[in-house]
Amino acid sequence: MSNNTCDISNDNYAVxxxxxxxxxxxxxxxxxxxxxxxxxxxxxxxxxxxxxKTTLLKIIAGLLPADSGEITVNGxxxxxxGPDRAFVFQDFALLxxxxxxxxxxxxxxxxxxxxxxxxxxxxxxxxDVGLCGFENSHPxxxxxxxxxxxxxxxxxxxxxxxxxxxxxxxxxxxxxxxxFQEDLLNLVKHENKTFIFVTHSIEEAVYVSDQVAILLPxxxxxxxxxxxxxxxxxxxxxxxxxxxxxxxxxxxWSSLRTYVE
Amino acid sequence: xxxxxxxxxxxxxxxxxxxAWEIAGRIPVSYAFPTFTETIAAFWALLIKGTLxxxxxxTLKPLVVGVLISAFVGIGIGLAIGLSRMSDWLLSPIFxxxxxxxxxxxxxxxxxxxxxxxxxxxxxxxxxxxPVIVLNTGSAVSNTPASMVEMARSFxxxxxxxxxxxxxxxxxxxxxxxxxxxxxxxFIGAVLAELKITPTGVGDIITFSRSIADYPSMYAAIMxxxxxxxxxxxxxxxxxxxLFKGRGRGHASEE
Ligand SMILES: Nc1ncnc2c1ncn2[C@@H]1O[C@H](COP(=O)(O)OP(=O)(O)OP(=O)(O)O)[C@@H](O)[C@H]1O
Ligand SMILES: [Mg+2]
Numbered sequence: 001m002s003n004n005t006c007d008i009s010n011d012n013y014a015v016x017x018x019x020x021x022x023x024x025x026x027x028x029x030x031x032x033x034x035x036x037x038x039x040x041x042x043x044x045x046x047x048x049x050x051x052x053k054t055t056l057l058k059i060i061a062g063l064l065p066a067d068s069g070e071i072t073v074n075g076x077x078x079x080x081x082g083p084d085r086a087f088v089f090q091d092f093a094l095l096x097x098x099x100x101x102x103x104x105x106x107x108x109x110x111x112x113x114x115x116x117x118x119x120x121x122x123x124x125x126x127x128d129v130g131l132c133g134f135e136n137s138h139p140x141x142x143x144x145x146x147x148x149x150x151x152x153x154x155x156x157x158x159x160x161x162x163x164x165x166x167x168x169x170x171x172x173x174x175x176x177x178x179x180f181q182e183d184l185l186n187l188v189k190h191e192n193k194t195f196i197f198v199t200h201s202i203e204e205a206v207y208v209s210d211q212v213a214i215l216l217p218x219x220x221x222x223x224x225x226x227x228x229x230x231x232x233x234x235x236x237x238x239x240x241x242x243x244x245x246x247x248x249x250x251x252x253w254s255s256l257r258t259y260v261e
Numbered sequence: 262x263x264x265x266x267x268x269x270x271x272x273x274x275x276x277x278x279x280x281a282w283e284i285a286g287r288i289p290v291s292y293a294f295p296t297f298t299e300t301i302a303a304f305w306a307l308l309i310k311g312t313l314x315x316x317x318x319x320t321l322k323p324l325v326v327g328v329l330i331s332a333f334v335g336i337g338i339g340l341a342i343g344l345s346r347m348s349d350w351l352l353s354p355i356f357x358x359x360x361x362x363x364x365x366x367x368x369x370x371x372x373x374x375x376x377x378x379x380x381x382x383x384x385x386x387x388x389x390x391x392p393v394i395v396l397n398t399g400s401a402v403s404n405t406p407a408s409m410v411e412m413a414r415s416f417x418x419x420x421x422x423x424x425x426x427x428x429x430x431x432x433x434x435x436x437x438x439x440x441x442x443x444x445x446x447x448f449i450g451a452v453l454a455e456l457k458i459t460p461t462g463v464g465d466i467i468t469f470s471r472s473i474a475d476y477p478s479m480y481a482a483i484m485x486x487x488x489x490x491x492x493x494x495x496x497x498x499x500x501x502x503x504l505f506k507g508r509g510r511g512h513a514s515e516e
């Protein structure tokens with residue numbers, strides 16, 4: 001991946017969001033929201049349902065325009081979708097009429113990569129997410145967890161620096177979810193990418209994140225940023241028993257519980 | 262096993278209908294109602310003499326032209342309606358009116374404008390076939406799952422890619438259902454045109470045999486229309502299966 005040369009000032013941040021406002025008619029979804037996303041790290045957006053997490057993610061993706069404020073990716077202002085970002089959708093957004101292979105290659109297909117080239121790349125990522133042998137299956141033949149892996153492989157195969165994941169594990173069972181969380185940690189470690197990860201789950205956020213941004217309910221702003229650092233180097237199993245991990249989960253829960261009533 | 266069973270049931274139901282027809286013809290319900298066997302005999306005679314082939318050559322002309330125009334133009338207009346609210350407002354009402362308009366009342370008007378030739382008959386087929394194709398396509402297109410379009414946009418798909426790789430494939434089963442309904446309606450239109458405008462083709466057989474009280478031939482002609490329509494729809498369905506094989510039954514909405 002060639003690095004951009006014109007982003008000296010924001011070099012530490014892959015994505016910056018400054019004073020963003022967004023309303024849907026009378027509904028104020030985001031109000032004066034600012035947040036920075038450190039390069040090469042995973043930041044979670046955590047907050048109660050309807051607080052604007054998806055809205056923020058779509059604004060960063062360039063799928064929705066902000067009413068005001070500034071978003072930059074690698075120092076460039078966002079005006080629409082770009083090759084530097086890839087989205088993983090909560091409902092997978094797979095083409096039901098296409099095979100796994102075509103679905104995974106579809107991002108590259110839309111970007112005009114030739115058939116043989118994009119299928120070779122897709123094959124690699126299908127193997128990476130553990131779907132070898134399912135290249136010619138259709139989405140309806142796969143389980144929810146497998147479908148989301150197709151969505152993930154599609155996003156990975158376009159090799160964007162910034163990965164946007166909107167509750168990617170919401171529709172899979174608990175065991176699969178835990179496996180996915182471990183896989184995600186490995187991805188963050190090995191792929192040199194910046195991850196922005198929306199989740200409902202406090203435990204999940206603390207487990208996978210370098211930085212957790214807690215959003216307040218509508219109109220949404222960042223109320224707190226927590227950086228769980230102490231247990232990052234530990235192995236998957238001991239993290240969940242680490243005192244610092246449990247402590248942070250508790251702290252987030254106590255600051256969010258007032259909104260859940 | 263299942264398949265043979267369903268064929269068997271279809272065959273049985275056909276037997277019951279034809280049996281009832283035969284009995285009703287023998288009572289007789291009306292002197293103008295022939296038995297099933299008489300009708301089959303008349304049908305055979307029309308077939309042997311070649312009358313049916315000559316007739317269908319005439320009837321199929323406005324039908325084929327009308328259905329082809331309806332399919333291409335109809336899907337195009339439906340796409341426009343589904344994609345832009347403006348054209349929805351502008352165009353949808355026309356087709357809703359077209360669909361509900363009493364066709365018999367419009368035919369004199371069509372004859373005044375287009376005369377009694379092929380054009381008028383094509384127009385009748387269009388009025389019958391187009392609305393259901395347009396309206397089905399329109400609603401299918403505007404109901405494309407938003408997340409699939411968003412997905413394509415997030416990978417920088419062009420407007421063209423989004424239409425041809427997302428919207429049309431997602432809408433195609435419903436578009437095809439519309440086509441099937443359109444073709445059946447077109448059949449009705451083509452025959453109606455021949456009965457109401459100038460008696461040519463099958464319409465001519467029906468009109469002529471009625472005028473000489475040859476009711477078996479009249480019913481044979483009517484039966485041939487139904488037969489042809491069924492065959493046509495079967496072909497369309499086969500095409501559909503061939504085209505969409507591999508995609509799951511429920512399809513686009515995905516669970
Ligand atoms: N297209 C829309 N039109 C009107 N209101 C919308 C639209 N999309 C979202 N909203 C509103 O904006 C608010 C934020 O929505 P958003 O989807 O961003 O929340 P979220 O944090 O992702 O919620 P969840 O956790 O349930 O996915 C919600 O109150 C929602 O009702
Ligand atoms: Mg959401």
